[in-house]
Amino acid sequence: MLDLHHFKPREVPDLVREYLDECRRRDIAEVRIVHGKGKGVLRAIVQDILAQDPHVIAYGPAMDRSGWGATVARLRTARTPPPHKAETGTDVERKGFWQRLWPWRRD
Numbered sequence: 001m002l003d004l005h006h007f008k009p010r011e012v013p014d015l016v017r018e019y020l021d022e023c024r025r026r027d028i029a030e031v032r033i034v035h036g037k038g039k040g041v042l043r044a045i046v047q048d049i050l051a052q053d054p055h056v057i058a059y060g061p062a063m064d065r066s067g068w069g070a071t072v073a074r075l076r077t078a079r080t081p082p083p084h085k086a087e088t089g090t091d092v093e094r095k096g097f098w099q100r101l102w103p104w105r106r107d
Contacts, residue, residue, distance in 0.1 A: 003034045004042050012045045017053075020075065024055055027077045032062060037069040046071055 002019045004012055016033065023031050035042035050059040050073050057080070059073035 001032045001034060004046070005034065005036055007042075009041055009045060012042055013049060016046055016049045020049075020053060020055065020073075024075055024077055027079055029075050029077050029080060030072060031075060032070055032072050034070045043068070043071065 002015065004015065007015060012035075019033070020031065033046050035046050047059065050056045050071070055076045057074040057076055059071055061068045062070035062072050
């Protein structure tokens with residue numbers, strides 16, 4: 001888990017990228033990034049980084065007591081099977097994709 005509560009927005013991109021790289025090196029497939037609820041500045045930065053990272057399979061709000069104050073992401077690791085063609089590129093946005101990865105996600 002990466003807790004960003006005490007970091008400034010300008011520090012967040014490097015921290016998140018380093019955290020994701022380290023998790024991939026350790027074959028950690030699911031990560032949690034706590035950004036807080038506030039105005040959503042850190043959440044937007046985190047989700048923008050996750051959206052651009054080619055090793056992120058999916059991400060969304062944590063569905064526990066932290067709710068939208070944390071984001072969970074699923075990473076492609078050495079043990080992750082290659083994606084189906086339908087799960088790459090713009091097809092990721094099609095209905096049903098999120099349900100296969102995150103049962104709690106609704107379109």
